[in-house]
């Protein structure tokens with residue numbers, strides 16, 4: 305039987321962040337008159353309930369949904385994020401900042417980092433952070449949205465959000481249901497495949513309800529009910545490079561105004577996150593169970609909170625890696641069902657967004673064009689692998705040798721794609737960006753420099769400018785950046801004025 309024509313039924317299995325993001329976006333773009341969108345979730349199973357820090361591309365997702373950003377921050381008790389502070393990663397006592405936005409400005413074809421590397425050799429360059437408006441504002445606890453006009457650092461402020469994961473899912477659910485998505489409560493107990501193509505025909509709930517669809521989106525979390533359990537798609541394990549496999553998480557009372565950045569502090573067998581929200585602070589210790597017991601992790605976390613814990617610590621187990629394929633037949637996996645990398649650079653929600661954007665770009669008809677499916681899988685694989693390399697860099701480029709965990713990470717062989725980036729940087733100071741790289745030159749430079757990698761040379765393009773002119777240029781950028789940061793309001797005042805929850 306030949307199948308063709310537009311999709312008329314889409315079923316999303318799972319109502320965590322991934323499921324509701326997919327539901328809200330598909331309903332917004334496709335409408336629900338021609339295509340019925342059903343989301344199945346089980347309150348009994350629940351959601352992972354974490355995932356509270358994001359990166360700037362989420363602004364595009366909010367725009368796609370037509371969200372009012374102040375309303376979104378208010379409803380999710382959110383705060384703004386200008387980057388991540390990394391504490392004790394290079395060695396205990398050291399800190400650096402990975403800012404959003406950019407460092408300085410290029411001088412025509414001469415990249416800023418070329419000039420910076422050149423002047424650094426002669427001691428005439430300041431720390432990278434002095435050339436970033438996001439780093440300067442974060443250090444001063446300030447925030448505002450970019451002005452979008454004028455030749456000032458204030459027009460280049462990059463930002464993302466922290467939010468309460470539970471409130472975010474509920475917020476998206478309201479939008480999705482208002483747009484016509486039908487929610488079904490119930491536990492999927494069977495996945496029915498059809499002949500002769502082995503596509504999924506229906507999912508069956510515990511009460512016997514059968515939900516048929518043309519396209520199934522697997523948002524069932526780590527269990528990967530459809531793509532993994534039913535379709536048998538394998539999993540590529542990255543534990544050898546990223547050995548953390550557990551997290552213990554606990555909210556704590558705020559001990560002051562929320563900072564406009566996430567903090568990540570390296571610990572003996574992992575690292576601890578601190579995510580400031582309006583009503584509480586999210587904390588967690590991500591660690592390798594081969595190196596630390598759950599009790600030790602919880603004790604370390606509780607001993608390192610800014611404020612009083614507000615609940616019992618919660619243990620989460622995970623496996624790092626990706627599905628061998630993200631789209632198989634008529635099933636697309638999003639979120640934890642598609643793979644997972646620890647939240648060091650807040651990339652998981654972004655990967656959900658990227659999957660949704662690509663699915664819309666390659667929206668199938670009932671014929672399911674195999675070339676589209678291959679392309680989708682190729683692009684998502686490249687995106688996962690680029691993020692993987694960026695995360696490995698944080699652990700591998702370190703002077704830490706105080707525990708077996710850090711010695712293992714420092715000495716391990718890294719993927720050749722990352723090894724090559726490091727070689728090029730050390731030889732020339734140059735950072736290149738592959739077509740599908742999520743992370744910008746700023747991000748790679750921040751972490752390469754912050755983790756202690758030093759460039760022996762610099763970009764020959766930076767050699768032509770007279771040294772005095774180059775030094776004056778960098779001084780001017782640092783001066784203008786510091787002055788611009790002083791003009792910004794305090795982060796707490798910005799929230800109070802625009803998006804305080806009042807709850």
Ligand SMILES: Cc1cc2nc3c(=O)[nH]c(=O)nc-3n(C[C@H](O)[C@H](O)[C@H](O)COP(=O)(O)OP(=O)(O)OC[C@H]3O[C@@H](n4cnc5c(N)ncnc54)[C@H](O)[C@@H]3O)c2cc1C
Nearest residue numbers: 318319320321322352355357492524525639640647652653
């Ligand atoms: C420790 C940790 C920290 C994280 N921090 C961040 C972060 O800071 N930033 C970030 O971007 N990401 C972060 N993430 C990732 C982020 O939490 C997830 O990507 C995001 O929440 C999406 O999860 P999900 O919707 O795929 O899965 P889940 O939240 O697990 O949802 C799965 C859904 O499927 C449903 N379900 C499962 N089985 C069935 C069944 N049989 N029948 C019916 N329904 C079923 C469940 O009820 C649930 O609704 C973090 C993850 C972890 C583990």
